[in-house]
């Protein structure tokens with residue numbers, strides 16, 4: 001009997017810990033959370049809503065609880081969950097009150113109620129089981145009204161069920177805008193009753209270069225998630241195998257209703273006048289030359305009328321006040337030689353083909369406004385003389401200042417820059433941190449009025465290289481959760497936001513596991529691509545998710561669930577090439593890295609005694625070449641000196657340089673070299689290519705090690721920026737055996 005009381009107390013404490021844990025892991029982080037005492041049982045609930053406008057929300061709540069709780073029609077012993085509107089609250093603002101016998105969700109508008117439901121969903125345990133939630137009171141509202149995700153259904157087609165599952169994930173994290181890219185060069189996905197040929201001929205295609213690329217990569221990486229989805233292939237009337245699909249208007253209305261039930265509005269995009277190859281393939285009269293082209297003829301009245309006819313039907317399907325017209329990456333060369341386009345320019349007093357694009361965008365703007373819609377376009381339209389009702393979507397990360405310029409002109413802006421919000425790009429833990437640190441309203445120099453014109457942020461998921469739902473989820477998760485946190489929280493302390501997110505992330509990954517949603521596991525850490533060892537080495541990789549497993553092979557094959565697991569340090573006594581992969585709890589593979597271990601072979605010091613401090617920097621004209629071997633072909637601009645491998649401040653154009661000189665190793669030892677650049681770079685030591693980071697690419701960091709005898713070693717670093725749009729070069733050396741030792745340079 002004496003043991004009984006402490007055991008009870010312990011059980012009670014454990015219970016509290018579990019519930020506090022779930023409240024503490026809510027993403028996005030609520031503005032205010034006051035913990036109460038006790039719990040509220042949700043085994044049987046009634047959903048009580050007096051406001052007819054909230055009936056879809058009641059249905060969404062009931063669906064969210066399906067399979068967990070019983071939703072009863074009337075009271076009895078059931079816990080009432082009451083949904084209500086309170087117009088004194090702001091848009092998307094909500095209160096969630098959980099008391100032992102009842103739950104109240106009160107929103108400033110429908111979206112607020114949906115956000116309250118999303119929070120309640122996250123308070124339920126990740127896995128099925130006891131359905132009890134902690135008593136608490138949350139008062140919450142978002143920093144930004146536009147919390148978006150772009151889905152590209154043109155490059156690869158997504159079924160209605162796949163789109164709905166994505167909407168459901170968005171709703172879990174309070175994202176409220178789906179930007180749906182429905183039309184592009186590669187496929188026309190929206191039924192237009194006036195032009196049935198668009199989907200009749202433009203919705204299916206033989207495999208294109210993207211499809212073949214996906215197939216090749218799937219085979220190379222032994223990853224079925226990369227293959228083109230066989231369920232979307234068919235044999236056409238000519239007996240050819242084709243791939244694709246489209247949405248009927250009835251299906252689209254159904255998806256719109258499903259999204260609205262979850263507090264999400266859908267912004268359709270039919271991209272004009274560029275990205276139109278599929279439209280002009282089906283209807284060649286739309287182009288200047290009457291043949292397939294990526295660009296529409298904007299000199300043709302018939303083509304302009306076509307655009308409006310298409311949008312008549314689009315606007316009828318999608319009730320949202322914002323419609324996206326594209327306007328990006330227009331190849332205007334056809335316009336130059338087209339008699340109709342030249343006639344239009346003469347008639348309207350337009351001086352250049354850039355002006356012609358502006359004229360076209362303003363035509364659509366007037367049309368949209370007459371339909372009571374806001375025009376949204378990519379940032380190419382920023383300087384087209386549009387009115388303040390139109391919205392500029394910033395995407396070109398290198399097109400700096402567009403947010404400042406647009407907001408000075410009084411235009412609204414949505415931020416989805418390539419620098420961190422392109423979800424089709426590769427992701428790692430650093431990418432997630434960049435999203436968490438990006439807060440467009442905090443950009444220096446914006447007035448309070450300009451800040452308010454920034455509607456919000458959006459992740460863009462272009463699908464050229466994403467062909468299955470599993471791969472789509474992997475590309476989007478977990479960075480969509482990071483976006484949700486960043487765009488919701490008003491916490492402007494970047495580092496606190498980052499630290500808090502990583503604390504919460506494992507609990508969110510557990511939720512994704514329970515929902516059978518694919519995601520990218522956290523990075524495998526503690527692994528170098530190349531490691532040298534003296535006698536014996538140790539491989540000890542780690543991953544910041546306790547439920548993940550690391551497995552490895554040493555024969556070059558891809559690790560499987562049967563490969564040895566890494567549970568502690570792995571001793572290395574002979575030269576070995578490791579392939580290491582991380583596995584989710586369901587056994588599916590996430591990422592792979594390689595690590596080569598080689599016995600250190602020392603490079604002897606050179607018999608030289610350089611006298612002048614620093615490295616010599618040969619600065620060349622940019623040749624436009626895309627390899628380091630092209631640098632020396634450019635005329636020499638100047639010879640400069642730099643204390644280390646870093647761009648001298650004088651270089652602010654023609655980022656095309658060769659560093660030459662000697663590195664002094666202060667002791668015998670293994671040295672690690674790190675070279676990161678955008679675009680290509682190479683590092684040579686004593687004439688040997690140690691790091692090859694060549695070719696055009698965004699920032700890529702590579703490492704290698706060298707065993708150096710004490711003394712001087714010849715060093716050369718080559719670097720170029722392909723587009724010449726800003727140099728990024730980071731290079732470091734550290735002595736692995738004694739990090740306190742510093743190398744120095746002379747020439």
Ligand SMILES: [Zn+2]
Pocket residue numbers: 287288296297298299300334335338339340341
């Ligand atoms: Zn034309």
